[in-house]
Amino acid sequence: MADHIVTSYDTDLENLRRSISEMGGIAEKMVTEATDALVRRDSALAQSVILADKRLDAIQHDIEERSVLLIARRQPLAIDLRETISAIRVSGDLERIGDLAKNVAKRVVAISDQPVGQKIILGVQHMSDLAEAQLKDVLDAYASRDVKAAHDVWERDGEIDALYNSLFRELLTYMMEDPRNISFCTHLLFCAKNVERIGDHTTNIAETIQYLVTGETPAGDRPKNDASNYATVTPGAA
Amino acid sequence: MADHIVTSYDTDLENLRRSISEMGGIAEKMVTEATDALVRRDSALAQSVILADKRLDAIQHDIEERSVLLIARRQPLAIDLRETISAIRVSGDLERIGDLAKNVAKRVVAISDQPVGQKIILGVQHMSDLAEAQLKDVLDAYASRDVKAAHDVWERDGEIDALYNSLFRELLTYMMEDPRNISFCTHLLFCAKNVERIGDHTTNIAETIQYLVTGETPAGDRPKNDASNYATVTPGAA
Numbered sequence: 173m174a175d176h177i178v179t180s181y182d183t184d185l186e187n188l189r190r191s192i193s194e195m196g197g198i199a200e201k202m203v204t205e206a207t208d209a210l211v212r213r214d215s216a217l218a219q220s221v222i223l224a225d226k227r228l229d230a231i232q233h234d235i236e237e238r239s240v241l242l243i244a245r246r247q248p249l250a251i252d253l254r255e256t257i258s259a260i261r262v263s264g265d266l267e268r269i270g271d272l273a274k275n276v277a278k279r280v281v282a283i284s285d286q287p288v289g290q291k292i293i294l295g296v297q298h299m300s301d302l303a304e305a306q307l308k309d310v311l312d313a314y315a316s317r318d319v320k321a322a323h324d325v326w327e328r329d330g331e332i333d334a335l336y337n338s339l340f341r342e343l344l345t346y347m348m349e350d351p352r353n354i355s356f357c358t359h360l361l362f363c364a365k366n367v368e369r370i371g372d373h374t375t376n377i378a379e380t381i382q383y384l385v386t387g388e389t390p391a392g393d394r395p396k397n398d399a400s401n402y403a404t405v406t407p408g409a410a
Numbered sequence: 411m412a413d414h415i416v417t418s419y420d421t422d423l424e425n426l427r428r429s430i431s432e433m434g435g436i437a438e439k440m441v442t443e444a445t446d447a448l449v450r451r452d453s454a455l456a457q458s459v460i461l462a463d464k465r466l467d468a469i470q471h472d473i474e475e476r477s478v479l480l481i482a483r484r485q486p487l488a489i490d491l492r493e494t495i496s497a498i499r500v501s502g503d504l505e506r507i508g509d510l511a512k513n514v515a516k517r518v519v520a521i522s523d524q525p526v527g528q529k530i531i532l533g534v535q536h537m538s539d540l541a542e543a544q545l546k547d548v549l550d551a552y553a554s555r556d557v558k559a560a561h562d563v564w565e566r567d568g569e570i571d572a573l574y575n576s577l578f579r580e581l582l583t584y585m586m587e588d589p590r591n592i593s594f595c596t597h598l599l600f601c602a603k604n605v606e607r608i609g610d611h612t613t614n615i616a617e618t619i620q621y622l623v624t625g626e627t628p629a630g631d632r633p634k635n636d637a638s639n640y641a642t643v644t645p646g647a648a
Binding site: 240243244245247248249253257264275278279281282283286344347348351352354355356358359361362365401402403404405406407 | 478481482483485486487491495502513516517519520521524582585586589590592593594596597599600603639640641642643644645
């Protein structure tokens with residue numbers, strides 16, 4: 173009987189892991205497709221990203237509910253308790269990543285009929301490629317409980333921030349050159365900011381992996397490079 | 411002995427409530443002060459908002475830890491379980507509200523030496539006043555478990571979104587009029603977006619109150635009015 177309980181508990185945990193993995197797959201696809209939609213200005217693809225977000229929200233809600241019931245019913249200790257808490261945290265971050273990808277997709281619809289500088293969009297794509305790679309790596313690290321790989325992801329977030337800073341300045345300069353650039357550049361600014369935030373949530377997941385495996389969260393500040401909050405650009409100075 | 415356990419459990423819940431209330435007070439103050447700092451372009455006040463965020467993060471971490479231990483140790487059912495889950499959710503939203511206020515404060519520092527149109531800043535202040543009032547109301551509703559008051563807050567989020575939409579267009583027009591406006595208007599755009607997101611997290615708290623008291627989340631879509639994701643403005647058309 174005790175054996176039966178153990179098995180069923182493991183099944184619960186295994187099911188949680190599977191749901192997180194499903195969420196991860198959807199979130200990754202949304203990030204990739206939102207950026208593809210932006211680069212090709214493909215409103216139909218953007219709409220499908222917007223729709224996919226509903227499924228992500230539903231799974232997250234389900235994971236949260238099942239995790240809490242698991243804690244209440246099974247009173248897990250140590251690693252098993254951390255496993256459940258981590259499932260709640262990671263699903264929360266993946267849900268937010270989906271929201272951010274959805275927001276990029278909405279802006280694709282906004283600028284679909286605008287003349288857009290392709291070079292500047294490629295800057296956003298470059299950031300997004302990096303964010304996608306990080307997200308993929310952190311999901312692999314979560315699946316394999318690999319603290320070392322998670323720490324690598326954690327350390328690399330600064331690269332996305334650095335790209336964002338330079339893109340922020342570039343977009344401002346572009347806006348100053350011609351007022352016709354302002355509308356779509358503003359949307360691109362928000363797209364870039366969303367990708368930068370996707371990187372932050374990926375870093376959160378990396379921290380959760382460390383907590384899951386070791387019971388501790390990373391010491392010291394994150395390697396943040398986001399100076400754009402403080403950045404200004406002067407017309408004609410570029 | 412049973413009596414002792416009950417009392418001590420109630421004490422745990424009461425302590426959780428007190429911590430949420432402390433977080434609420436700090437978050438409210440941060441939102442108010444970040445906007446004050448923006449309106450007066452007061453970098454010193456902005457710095458104190460940035461510092462206050464550390465305390466908020468620490469309490470949230472503590473609430474999360476205590477809530478999970480409470481669930482694991484006491485196996486609460488029904489209302490008591492919802493009480494603990496709600497504490498985790500509300501503290502998460504308050505932590506995010508603090509982050510958003512901190513981001514506004516950082517941008518105050520960025521534009522502190524820039525010539526800024528005071529009229530356009532007042533638009534952000536107007537939005538922020540509304541967001542502050544909503545936050546205050548939702549915290550009161552949480553303290554008194556008042557579903558009706560929470561629902562009122564939930565319904566009013568559309569007003570903040572509507573203000574944000576009109577401010578978004580106004581800021582774009584302002585940027586098109588003079589490239590010297592672009593740098594600080596971009597920061598104001600992000601400030602306004604942050605305030606709009608503060609409204610979203612306030613709405614999340616309103617939903618949590620309904621879940622806490624009734625066990626159900628509000629049916630139907632939120633009264634969202636945020637069309638700015640889809641908005642563009644053409645130079646000379648204003």
